[in-house]
Amino acid sequence: MHHKVAAFAFCVAAGVAQAADIAGLAATCHSCHGIDGASVGPTMPSIAGQNENYLRHVMIEQKHDQRYSSIMGRLLRTYSDEEIALMARHFAAKPWVPAAVDADMRLVNRGRQVAQKTCQRCHGATGERVAEGTPRLAGQWPGYLVIESMKYTDPTFHRNKPSERMAERVGNLAVEDVQAVAHFLGTRK
Amino acid sequence: MTGAHMNRWTRRSFLGALGAGALLSGAPMVARGAAKGRVVIVGGGFGGAIAARYVGMADPAIEVTIIERSPQYFTCPFSNKVVAGIMELDALRYDLKAHAARGVRVAYDDVVAIDPAKRSVATAGGKQFAYDRLILAPGVELDYAAVEGATAGVETVMPHAWKAGEQTLLLRKQIEAMKDGGVFIITVPRRPYRCPPGPYERAALAAHYFKRHKPKSKVIILDDDNTMPKQSLFLESWNKLYPGMIDWVTGNNGGKMERVDIKRRMVITTDADFPADVISFVPPQKAGAIAQKTGLTDVSGWCPVDPVTLESTRHKNIHIVGDAAFTDGVPKSAHIAGAMGRTAARAVVALLQGKTPPSPQYVNTCYTLAAPDYGFSIAGIYEPKGGVIAMVPNSVTVSPTGAPEYMRRTEAEFAYGWLRNIAAEAFL
Structure with missing residues (x-):
């Protein structure tokens, strides 16, 4: 992974001349992920302002079918890893726009408790923490957070779990807890 | 205004x-x-x-x-x-x-x-x-002139509902007024036409309604062609969700529409007359x-x-x-x-x-619902090549068949997220 990152850094530097093309390429993402990657669709993740490393890592896993996605992996398979890296950089540089969700205090309170026990150590108290491979969760769409979490809890999902640590922590949560914690994180800013 | x-x-x-x-x-x-x-x-x-x-x-x-x-x-x-x-x-x-x-x-x-x-x-x-x-x-x-019998006002009897609005509501009203055990027909015009999987999705969602409210009813698709987009996914979903309810009559098997009879509420194909209680007549375009x-x-x-x-x-x-x-x-x-x-x-x-x-890339994404919680998709990439817009090799893919419930359910949810984002891109 580390030498891969270094290779990307090199390619990104070499790819500055392609910046205009990348903007055009990135615009092909808008219809699903929102203009500049700021989603307004309750199940579609915002990618604007998301952790660049995470975006790139996830897209490359999706491209190689190492991580289940509905459409992303299928669309990405004709793009080079360099193009993917440039798209990750492009969207990461956009401002994060928190999801427009009205907070339901009953769900928020239940979700906060779940988050303290389950998520806080890696993702921070409100899902705000961004680290090497850790995505921002605060303000992400709850509908999407539920879909992603259900990869660890839905008995009909048989594919590889994207993250072992998530499988350990989230795998035993009740559906109601998944929904509550997604709501709590999604209504943070 | x-x-x-x-x-x-x-x-x-x-x-x-x-x-x-x-x-x-x-x-x-x-x-x-x-x-x-x-x-x-x-x-x-x-x-x-x-x-x-x-x-x-x-x-x-x-x-x-x-x-x-x-x-x-x-x-x-x-x-x-x-x-x-x-x-x-x-x-x-x-x-x-x-x-x-x-x-x-x-x-x-x-x-x-x-x-x-x-x-x-x-x-x-x-x-x-x-x-x-x-x-x-x-x-x-909508090229009604291309179909014999499709005289003025045909869409008030046999709604196309291929431009959303009043027509959508009219078709819904007709389906809701249909008797249990009735027949609903949708015609698939010659290609190309707007929204290639649309007729088959309409068949599935009509079947979803009938299954709950009028389970003895039938859905007949009269198809100009012999294949459909997302074919294996549609067939799999119909078998699973609405067994025996949807008949797909392909062009080679008498599905090709020749004319419509408004008075007798009937579609006449190359092989047979198809009377129905409700007809969504989607004409060539x-x-x-x-x-x-x-x-x-x-x-x-x-x-x-x-x-x-x-x-x-x-x-x-x-x-x-x-x-x-x-x-x-x-x-x-x-x-x-x-x-x-x-x-x-x-x-x-x-x-x-x-x-x-x-030079652009044209990316396509298209979700279909076979039921409110059962979705699947096609995606593909096209770009200029040799003076035309050509498919990028190996870029056109569909959801897998035999997929678990999680995938069908979440694709239906992604479909809605997609709608909200593309509509916002266009209108908000």
């Missing part, structure tokens, strides 16, 4: 009526037009509205006008859910107010003539709109009437375009986006219409700035 728009347009029509708009409409407007250009967009659906959005984002100094017939727009995507009674039409309603608020000139009017030589558009309301570049997004014309009238179509009935700029190969300075464009294998989807809108916008802005238009 809101008061603010009315004022703007009252002013413009006043100037237009003087017949001296260029002289009198104020030096600032002329100067701005001369410096940055005027883009007129005909048609405010996904293609036209998204084009307007991206012209504005790329160069706010360009004057953008959208001419659209209707002050409200209902998305075709998800309208089959309305037909099946599991969504309300109002949830699909959008308009161009956000465009107007950003400074786009919005005229609710019907375009009656385009003069490519004078670069001018005339409307039924008696206005003239001069352009440097025209983006034409007229959608499809071609580019919207104004494109034909302007000489922008070829023998196919669609508008040939340059694959990089979407400029008509028939008339300069007119770019065709959306379903009306002739694009060979590229599906006529909302997603592609949006991709074309962005492409035309970038091309037009580049050309007005004296730059070379960038």
Whole structure:
């Protein structure tokens, strides 16, 4: 992974001349992920302002079918890893726009408790923490957070779990807890 | 139309009526037009509205006008859910107010003539709109003349519901009034037509309604063709969700429609008469009437375009986006219409700035619902190659068959997220 990152850094530097093309390429993402990657669709993740490393890592896993996605992996398979890296950089540089969700205090309170026990150590108290491979969760769409979490809890999902640590922590949560914690994180800013 | 728009347009029509708009409409407007250009967009659906959005984002100094017939727009995507009674039409309603608020000139009017030589558009309301570049997004014309028996008013008896709105509600009403044990027919016209998987999705969602409310009913698909998009996924879903309920009659097996009989409520194919209680008669299609009238179509009935700029190969300075464009294998989807809108916008802005238009990629994404919690998709990428818009090798893929419930359910959820984002891109 580390030498891969270094290779990307090199390619990104070499790819500055392609910046205009990348903007055009990135615009092909808008219809699903929102203009500049700021989603307004309750199940579609915002990618604007998301952790660049995470975006790139996830897209490359999706491209190689190492991580289940509905459409992303299928669309990405004709793009080079360099193009993917440039798209990750492009969207990461956009401002994060928190999801427009009205907070339901009953769900928020239940979700906060779940988050303290389950998520806080890696993702921070409100899902705000961004680290090497850790995505921002605060303000992400709850509908999407539920879909992603259900990869660890839905008995009909048989594919590889994207993250072992998530499988350990989230795998035993009740559906109601998944929904509550997604709501709590999604209504943070 | 809101008061603010009315004022703007009252002013413009006043100037237009003087017949001296260029002289009198104020030096600032002329100067701005001369410096940055005027883009007129005909048609405010996904293609036209998204084009307007991206012209504005790329160069706010360009004057953008959208001419659209209707002050409200209902998305075709998800309208089959309305037909099946599991969504309300109002949830699909959008308009161009956000465009107007950003400074786009919005005229609710019907375009009656385009003069490519004078670069001018005339409307039924008696206005003239001069352009440097025209983006034409007229959608499809339903070609009733191509089907014997499809006389005036056929759509009030056999709703096409292929343009969302009143027609969608009429079809829903007919399905709701149908007796248990009745027959519902949907016809699939010859290709190409708007939304290739749409008829089969309609069959599935109608079956979803019948299964719950009128379980002895049947759905018959009369198909011009012998294959369907996402075929294995549709067949799998029908077998699983609605066993024995949907009959798919292919073209080779007598599905090819020859005429309709409105009085007897019947579709007559090459092989047999198909009477039904409710018929959604979706006729063959071609580019919207104004494109034909302007000489922008070829023998196919669609508008040939340059694959990089979407400029008509028939008339300069007119770019065709959306379903009306002739694009060979590229599906006529909302997603592609949006991709074309962005492409035309970038091309037009580049050309007005004296730059070379960038080569585009047209990405398609299309979700289908076989039930409210059962979705699947097709996706593909197309780009200019050899003078046409060609499929990028190995880029067109569908959801897997045999997929677990998690995947079908979440694809249905992603479909809704997609709708909200593309509608916001176009209208918000």
